[in-house]
Amino acid sequence: MELSVPRPWTAESERQVYANALEQVRLADELGFDYVWAVEHHFLEEYSHCSAPDLFLTACAMQTSRIRIGHGVVACVPQYQSPIRVAERAAVLDILSGGRLELGTGRSATWTELGGFHANPDETKKTWDEFVRVIPKMWTQERFSWNGRMFSMPERAILPKPIQKPHPPIWVAVTSPGTEIDAADRGLGCLGLTPGGFKESEVRVNTYRAHIENCDPVSDIVNNKVHTVNFLSCAEDGDHARRSGLKVASMFSYMASQLLSAKEVLPTNSYPSAGLLPALRRESGSPGDAAKSFKGVTMGTPDDVAAAIRQWEAVGYDGINFIAQFMEVVPQQYVLDSMRLFAEEVMPQFKVAPRTLPVAVGAR
Amino acid sequence: MPLAGSLDIRNLLDDAPTVTLTDREMHIDAVDILQVMYEIGFSDVEALVPAALNPTIPPVVGFLVYQAAESEFGPFSLAQVRLTARAGVRPRAYLVSACCDNAAAAEALSGSWGYRIQPADVRLRRFHDRVECTVMADRRAILEVALVDPTPITGHDIQYPPGMHLARVADEKGTTPRLIQVDSEYEFQRADRGRPELGTFDAAAWGDERLVAVEPVSASFAACDVTITNVRYICNPDIPAAEGTLNVGA
Numbered sequence: 001m002e003l004s005v006p007r008p009w010t011a012e013s014e015r016q017v018y019a020n021a022l023e024q025v026r027l028a029d030e031l032g033f034d035y036v037w038a039v040e041h042h043f044l045e046e047y048s049h050c051s052a053p054d055l056f057l058t059a060c061a062m063q064t065s066r067i068r069i070g071h072g073v074v075a076c077v078p079q080y081q082s083p084i085r086v087a088e089r090a091a092v093l094d095i096l097s098g099g100r101l102e103l104g105t106g107r108s109a110t111w112t113e114l115g116g117f118h119a120n121p122d123e124t125k126k127t128w129d130e131f132v133r134v135i136p137k138m139w140t141q142e143r144f145s146w147n148g149r150m151f152s153m154p155e156r157a158i159l160p161k162p163i164q165k166p167h168p169p170i171w172v173a174v175t176s177p178g179t180e181i182d183a184a185d186r187g188l189g190c191l192g193l194t195p196g197g198f199k200e201s202e203v204r205v206n207t208y209r210a211h212i213e214n215c216d217p218v219s220d221i222v223n224n225k226v227h228t229v230n231f232l233s234c235a236e237d238g239d240h241a242r243r244s245g246l247k248v249a250s251m252f253s254y255m256a257s258q259l260l261s262a263k264e265v266l267p268t269n270s271y272p273s274a275g276l277l278p279a280l281r282r283e284s285g286s287p288g289d290a291a292k293s294f295k296g297v298t299m300g301t302p303d304d305v306a307a308a309i310r311q312w313e314a315v316g317y318d319g320i321n322f323i324a325q326f327m328e329v330v331p332q333q334y335v336l337d338s339m340r341l342f343a344e345e346v347m348p349q350f351k352v353a354p355r356t357l358p359v360a361v362g363a364r
Numbered sequence: 365m366p367l368a369g370s371l372d373i374r375n376l377l378d379d380a381p382t383v384t385l386t387d388r389e390m391h392i393d394a395v396d397i398l399q400v401m402y403e404i405g406f407s408d409v410e411a412l413v414p415a416a417l418n419p420t421i422p423p424v425v426g427f428l429v430y431q432a433a434e435s436e437f438g439p440f441s442l443a444q445v446r447l448t449a450r451a452g453v454r455p456r457a458y459l460v461s462a463c464c465d466n467a468a469a470a471e472a473l474s475g476s477w478g479y480r481i482q483p484a485d486v487r488l489r490r491f492h493d494r495v496e497c498t499v500m501a502d503r504r505a506i507l508e509v510a511l512v513d514p515t516p517i518t519g520h521d522i523q524y525p526p527g528m529h530l531a532r533v534a535d536e537k538g539t540t541p542r543l544i545q546v547d548s549e550y551e552f553q554r555a556d557r558g559r560p561e562l563g564t565f566d567a568a569a570w571g572d573e574r575l576v577a578v579e580p581v582s583a584s585f586a587a588c589d590v591t592i593t594n595v596r597y598i599c600n601p602d603i604p605a606a607e608g609t610l611n612v613g614a
Contacts, residue, residue: 045367046365046366111581112421112422115422115581254366257418257454258367258419258420258421258450260424263521263523264455264523264525265401265448267522267557267584269521
């Protein structure tokens with residue numbers, strides 16, 4: 001969920017976007033979707049009004065009973081927030097959701113956000129690394145102290161503690177090449193944010209799998225899951241589904257392109273790629289083109305969508321996080337109908353095993 | 365909907381360069397390039413770029429200076445003021461205007477690639493602790509900009525998005541207003557980055573007094589060979605680039 005709000009911004013338009021998103025989450029819970037994720041973004045104008053995802057996700061948790069609550073991607077940048085506050089808020093969310101929290105970590109890719117907080121893009125890999133090492137300790141140690149590179153604190157009890165023991169699963173947002181290795185080496189789940197090609201994706205998944213076998217985990221559990229992202233548009237009329245889905249995908253790409261990537265304005269090797277856009281831009285044929293469809297897009301009839309999912313499954317992904325709406329470019333009723341049809345006709349083809357929880361290190 | 369450009373180009377067309385489309389390329393060896401970027405104020409951001417383009421969030425002005433020790437026109441220096449923009453989903457830089465100290469080079473750049481150029485004294489000076497550029501027009505400084513405390517980087521970390529230059533393109537009807545997409549290729553020998561510093565920026569002298577630099581972003585320096593390639597794409601400035609782009613070159 002990006003919670004994008006088209007102009008003009010009014011109290012009613014923002015309320016409606018949040019209300020629509022909550023309705024989608026309630027339905028997803030009822031239909032058997034596994035996760036809802038809500039991002040953390042700041043200053044991105046129409047692209048996202050999701051600056052307090054923990055609050056939105058608390059509402060999601062209180063209105064659902066089964067779906068996992070994905071708090072991510074949380075920006076692990078100290079100018080945005082202290083890791084203490086991330087650990088505290090996430091623990092509360094785990095309690096209120098009855099132990100359904102998943103924590104996604106990342107570092108922002110836009111100058112729009114990083115510059116807005118006067119954060120140094122050169123530092124974000126390093127600060128992310130420290131966040132993911134301290135947060136599990138904050139969750140699991142009765143009292144915690146730290147003297148690190150970007151963060152230190154005297155001994156204190158960071159409370160409350162999450163319900164899930166030893167702690168909720170942790171993921172990493174992966175856009176830049178090589179971040180899948182960072183995730184694997186630390187025993188963290190891989191939350192792919194760019195729908196690359198099949199071959200490129202297979203290489204990254206295989207690299208992740210190879211590395212996580214010998215990881216040095218940041219805590220006592222290893223989350224060895226790899227997810228990718230895609231656009232969901234499912235209807236009996238395949239052409240209608242593709243038209244609707246492409247409206248969402250094109251608007252997503254168009255709005256994202258207005259943001260300034262850190263890489264674009266600051267020469268830094270901290271951001272090897274420009275973020276979530278390159279894969280979409282790569283599909284554009286001429287300078288003015290909007291994004292076109294990419295191979296494996298999950299749009300069309302239930303059979304089309306199932307076929308696309310099988311391709312991603314063959315690549316080695318454990319799950320797909322779907323974007324079903326953006327800027328309210330398709331009617332809310334269409335989004336809900338698309339989810340229902342997906343749940344009725346596609347999901348049963350893949351729901352063969354209950355979701356497995358992260359593996360304790362000693363049990364691997 | 366995305367923010368879209370609404371710059372009134374009518375006044376700009378009066379003195380816009382006239383471009384004759386050819387397959388001309390310009391290769392220049394050993395060019396020193398300084399690029400300094402600052403965020404500018406958001407007010408009226410849509411009115412800063414033509415309707416074909418979208419402004420970026422936030423809007424950023426780039427001061428891009430070339431100093432060529434030798435070229436087919438002899439030594440020349442070129443300073444450009446550009447705004448970050450988008451053509452559809454692609455990163456571009458809209459050229460506000462440029463200054464050049466070599467009339468022959470200026471004529472070639474205007475006539476083939478639509479650089480809007482005024483004559484000026486453009487000086488780029490390299491020191492161990494800074495790289496600075498001063499542009500003097502009518503014996504008055506209209507730009508003083510610098511990179512401070514350079515540290516080595518790889519050239520591949522620097523991005524120079526293609527320029528979008530408002531011009532009149534010669535055709536069978538006379539001339540037609542178009543945005544010329546100017547692509548360049550770079551072969552880097554060395555690169556540095558450092559702290560940006562802006563002393564003087566007389567925005568009115570560069571053609572748009574609304575540009576107010578408010579927040580430093582970055583500064584880079586590169587020594588490289590540059591090839592300005594032949595014009596491949598032109599855009600109707602009045603409609604979104606997604607609809608109004610024409611392929612005119614190989």
